[in-house]
Amino acid sequence: MSDIRLMQGNEACALGAIHAGVRFYAGYPITPSTEIAEIMAEELPKYGGKFIQMEDEIAGMAAIIGASLTGKKTLTATSGPGFSLKQENIGYAAMAEVPCVVVNVQRGGPSTGLPTSPAQSEIMQSKYGSHGDRGAIVLTPSTVPECFRLAVRSVNLAEKYMTPVILLMDEIVGHMREAIDLEEERKAEVYDRKKPDCGPEDYVAYAPDENGAPVLAPFGAGYRYHVTGLTHDETGFSTMVPEKVERVNRRLVDKIENNKEDIVMWEETCTDDAESVIVAYGGAARAAREAVELLRAEGKKVGLFRPISVWPFPDKALTALAAKVRSVFVTEMNDGQLAGEVKKVIGGKVPVDGLFVMDGEIMTPQEIADGWKGANQ
Amino acid sequence: MKHNIRLTGTGGQGLILAGIILAEAALLEGKNAIQSQSYGPEARGGASKAEVIIADEAIHFPKVQESDYLLAMSEKAYEKYSAGMKDGSVLIIDTTFVEERPNAKAKTTYAIPITKLAIDATGRELTANICALGVMSALGLVGEEALKKAILNRIPKGTEELNMKAFEAGKNAAEA
Structure with a gap:
């Protein structure tokens, strides 16, 4: 069986995210990414998901971090100016190790630049846009089917390595339409976030698993832990002890760099x-x-x-x-x-x-x- | 076989939708197709361009460089995009808005009052894009059945009859 459709990259991205299990979207629409928000607003309720249009991009980023901490897979989409606004909270998600996916459909910059024209000028920003050292995962699609595939993979990698993942599209692939076989693409495997294998009394939130990533329990599940943007130890509480500081900073880089073969x-x-x-x-x-x-x-x-x-x-x-x-x-x-x-x-x-x-x-x-x-x- | 098609005019004329329908019709016939567009920040009134490439082989570069087929539905669009026509290509102008004149690159010119025909047939100017697809159905790019099916897939429910009238008006004018 095949189900071949003529589809925009933005639409394929949204459908891929839903296939991967994204059930929460918060954002602020901006050309040339707007179709992703439109489709998520229409489709998510059909899957029991939630869509919120926030007051700006900063709040959209904050909302997907909060929703992710409850165990949901979350997504936001934006373009250049909005991507700049999201940087501080992307850093927060990296430090607090909260999985989420940020789609940036690149347009011309700097500033408001060229709203309807393509560029690829956020290659460096997508890794270094937020301050501090960390490993970054940034994927970039060339075709409409690949927008679907990489949306799925972005969600999977975010959940596996407990980190924000950037899906770096551009106006060309975001807006062009070509054939996609949805039946085929929907065979893509989906990774679900690990849950703690111990009781709340033995739980240490930021103790790394074999990949170097923490196992964060969904908030509300009875596991108490502290989430902060401050440099923290394995309990989640802030620390200035040099060995502990070095350990967490090193781990934020290594959990990506040491798993490069996989990524x-x-x-x-x-x-x-x-x-x-x-x-x-x-x-x-x-x-x-x-x-x-x-x-x-x-x-x-x-x-x-x-x-x-x-x-x-x-x-x-x-x-x-x-x-x-x-x-x-x-x-x-x-x-x-x-x-x-x-x-x-x-x-x-x-x-x-x-x-x-x-x-x-x-x-x-x-x-x-x-x-x-x-x-x- | 590779057809480079440019549909140009003013924002609000429905040219991007026309491009989508044309590409979808090609897919329905088992061909490869890519549709892309460019437009300004305005919702209406700015320059609008939709591009479609239809081919038997894989299509990588998504943009039309020189057009094999140019549809111009505004004077400005004609002035801007006629320079990008391939020698010996096909030109379709909507004479409601574009003045008819000789074009050295055009092997064939269809000078048809597309928007006027659409208004006469349906009373609605916004069916002009479907009327233009009726004209294009006479060019043999994609079959009439596939085009009609693709139109019906993409128009609002309840407007089927209206749009088919606009389509037939365009087709008859092109075949006349």
Whole structure:
């Protein structure tokens, strides 16, 4: 059986989140993410879920953290200006280890920028937008079916590693419509948050499991514990004891970094015999994919490396690829944000060039092909 | 086979919906289709552009670069988007709003008063987008049955008859 529909990326994202078990949404609508809120408002009540339109993005972020502490899977969606507002509470969710998913459908910035046009300029903000050190999980889809799939995976990873996960979309994939087979996508596995395996009297909320993540009991279930944005020990109460401070900060980084094998995702196209590789992600990867076809048609042995998790970055996979090729070419809709990480990973072993656009429009396959040729004469 | 289609006009004319219907009709026929759009912050009155790519093969780049088919439903849209036509392509203008003139890139031009036809057939200007799809049904991009089915999937209940009238008016004008 198949159930093929013409669907927007935003709609696929909302349906994916519901499939993953999201039953609470709070947010403030903003272009180009608004359809996600609209669909959640319409669909969630059918599943016994709740939708709240809050007074602003800050409150929307706070509400999903609160709802998540009761054991619900929660989601909010926004774009650039709203994503900036959410940063403080994203940091709170990271510190208090409260799972939730924040969708950012990227538009042009800075500030209110270009409300209806695409950009990819929150690559760094999605990891470093909130102060403090922490491991970050940020996934970025290129197709409408992948919006569904990565929404499911974002929820699963949030629940497994007890952390906010950013689903970093862009206006291109958010608004375009293409075919999705819902029947097929709805076979995706769903991960449910762990519950304490001891009684309330033996419960230590922030004692890490084998992944380094705490097992937080749903509030109201009889388990008493303290939740704070202050640096805390395993009981949840604040501490300034250096060893304890180091332990929790280290764990917030390590629970992601030590589980990279489980988290990282990427896709390679035409890389088997490639002598050069183009790195692109999200909506822009669609242009890069056709650029590879254009260059191949001219006999250039070019492949495509598409990070799906931009954070953690698939560094091992790119390092392995870099050992086989003569050059790397990054293209993205910003001033080279991920190119910086690519250069860090490549470590000067091969030249890294790029095409970076900030004009509110997706680069064309020909522009990428021409840029690649200019860099690989 | 790859058709690049651009539907252009003014915000509020329903061109994005027309694009969605066209893409959905192509899916119903087992083809690949991608629909995308661009518009300004205004709800009405700004420039509006919907793009549809229909192909047998996989479609990666989602935007139309040069159009094989251009529908222009406002003078401004014609001025802006006629430059992006492929040589030897098809041009459809709504002469209710667009002045008819020679176009060197057009192999075929359909100069049809689409909005006027829609008003005459249904009394409702907002059926002009469906009338435009009627015109496009004569181009052989997608079958008439699939198009009609896709229209019925996407319009409000109770407006079926109205929209079919607008569709037929467009189709008859294009085939005349």
